[in-house]
Amino acid sequence: MARPRVGVTGDGRRWSPSWWCTRIALWLVGAKAERISVRHEASGKPLEAIIIGGGSDIGPEHYGGDVEAKVKTDPARDALEMEWIQYAFDKEIPLLGICRGAQLINAVLGGNLHNDIRFLRKKTYNRPGIMPTKQVFIESDSWLAEVCKKTKLRVNSLHHQAIKDAGKGIRVVAHDLDDITQAVERLEHPRVIGVQWHPEYLFYIPAQLRLFRWLIRPKNCPK
Secondary structure: OOOOEEEEEOOOOOOOHHHHHHHHHHHHOOOEEEEEEOOEOOOOOOOOEEEEOOOOEOOHHHOOOOOOOOOOEOHHHHHHHHHHHHHHHHHOOOEEEEOHHHHHHHHHOOOOEEOOOHHHOOOOOOOOEEEEEEEEEEOOOOHHHHHHOOOEEEEEEOOOOEEOOOOOOOEEEEEOOOOOEEEEEEOOOOOEEEEOOOHHHHOOOHHHHHHHHHHHOOOOOOO
């Protein structure tokens, strides 16, 4: 039986740890990852779900931000991933946003971002790293809590931007000790989950691996 294909966007570098870890996570749940980037053209084969991966900052023009701010952006990638977000909406397939991906989904739906959260940090340990060092609190009545089977997680943190105001149809469902948004979801069809951390680096933790399993078995996940 063929494995369901999941499109995974990200940077186009040959050595991309995020891509390889996402590929492993999807393989473990029975799926096959298809890499999509400005250097990796989509095959055109049917996709069961889409993951919008992490990476560089989003162009501030996409969320009404300060266009004079010193941020490292990738306009070509922004355009490509916005097309794939719309593709997921049009095809009504599950969509997972990781870090930058969650932010971009929010921007596409009319939300905005904190350009730099470092000055907002008061209580949260936020040294960048892929290990689970930060606490995240999930709303108990959220789809995310049902998928992960947890209302409190330890996650990693590699970001300096975050969702500020939620876009249309987007609900904030997780925050950290500084009340900064850590996850969002959209319960309209298709279902969308966006997380501010990087679950692909934590695939050895059952609650994190369940996010990838949800992509290919959304109807079988508890409601």
